[in-house]
Amino acid sequence: MNLKKLSSTFLLTMMLIFTVSNLAHASLLQPNVYVNNQKMDIYAHVSVVGVTYVPFRPIFSKLNMTVNWDNAKKSVTATDGTTTIVLTNNSYTAYVNGKAVQLINPPVYNPDDKLFYVNLRFVAESTGAVVNWSKTDTDANIYITNPNLK
Template identity: 40%
Template sequence: MKKSILILRITVIFTLFATSLVPLSLAHAEQKRVTGTVVLDGKALDDKATIINGNTMIPFRSFFEALGMSVNWDQKTKTVTASKNDLEIKMTNGILKAIINNKDIPLTQAPFLDETENKFYVNTRVVAESTGATVEWDNVKKIASITTKN
């Protein structure tokens, strides 16, 4: 009886210890950022892209403005709205969808606010392709090349 209680205690302690390490390793993995470059019509943007789960994310303001879009940031809802002619794009912090011309578009990576840089990152491909641009990815050089329809 004492032996089985001892084994149970050891098992519980081991389980608690092992599961407590998982969040630490995930937090460490999130801190490792892979950066890349976004090139728009042959010109590299000043802001570096961040690659998360295979998605190239770029700070919204410089990207949208480089595309010639007007930009609005709603601090209360943490939502960015960009528009140009008959195109409107909305993305909200942490939400796995974009709203493009009032249509929900699922995202594989949610936009996020980097409070250390005070920048809001959005999915480069989704935004670029919604404007009619084409996107090519060089995985070796970590460069997203965007070509717009001029």
Template identity: 35%
Template sequence: MLKKWGIFCLAFVLAVVPFLQTEEAAASSTADQVISAGKSQLGTPYRWGGTTTSGFDCSGFTGYAFAKAGIDLPRTAAQQYQVGTPVSRSNLQPGDLVFFNTRGGISHNGIYIGGNKFIHSSSSKGVSIASLGNVYWSPRYVGAKRVIQDQSSEVASVQSSAPTYETANVVVNGDTLNTDQDAVTKDGRTLVPMRAIFEEMGAVVQWDSSSKRVTGHLDGKKVALTIGNKRATAQGSTVTLDQPAELVNGRTMVPLRFVGESLGAVVHWENSSKTAKIYQ
């Protein structure tokens, strides 16, 4: 009897363990995705204002890494410090954002990877790994924010599947816009990455993860919209979008015409080359 019971237990273990291993492998955490995306760029040079793999500044790098996990961060280090939940240095977890004061105020940031180390885009070394205990970084450490627990599940619930779209080009004031998320066409409508275009035009863009609401400010003008909602506001007036804003790969995508309606830009769609042309 005991022998039969032992054989049954062994068979059960042999059957269940591969399943558990498969589940564990499939359950790669958001933090792992962020860190993996960051490490894939080790050695990428520093570039002031850079947000692409040809060169990053500090917040351009963190924004890129988090976008790969479906999380949209504000553009600058100071703005990124305004989102998420404060975390004590003793309670840091991989994937937390760490911030530093290098020239007055929040002026640099990176991603904590564990072991008292963080990955960042340094002006001297490009994308590299440093220690929080480093004689330069330790006294300049300001604090940390945890954004993954606030945004990952929300983004996942509304994120669209990019492969169902056709990509398009964007030209702003005569220059081709290079971003980590292309413009796309869907059901005959063109959706463009709001943050990249607005910031190229000089606007400041902010993202509220709890309400899935994005706002933009430029020269006293304010626009606001919510993911999945056709109603937006521009200069205090309600605007009805022909298609609601949505998330694609963690980036807020808005109808092309909304750019013109909200910031007074001239927009033109060139169907032959699949190019959205925007002029201020």
């Protein structure tokens, strides 16, 4: 009888550890995104090389940029009147105000969810924002601060 209780307790403990571990891991791989301390309704995705990706439309919109999507080229152009950013699917070259900028990893179009994912740090810093990470053992948040935003 004691062996049965011990086995059940061990099994339950292992299940709880595994569940909490998976939740923490998922949270670190999909951090929350805040722009000027307002939480966005998106999660970032961190690639294996550490590049943080987000869907382009919500982040550009939050940064007060007008967005144009070219479905044929799988490229996005975003502008706020002073800064224009052009990103193309799988291209290691982005354009900021017409100047070519080399990227660590290219933006990616995902045909499954039909979303175009862009490098969050590149986009934020190209618009004059500052990006900071806040990590614990179980959670991660990204804070983008742009004093030009209202």
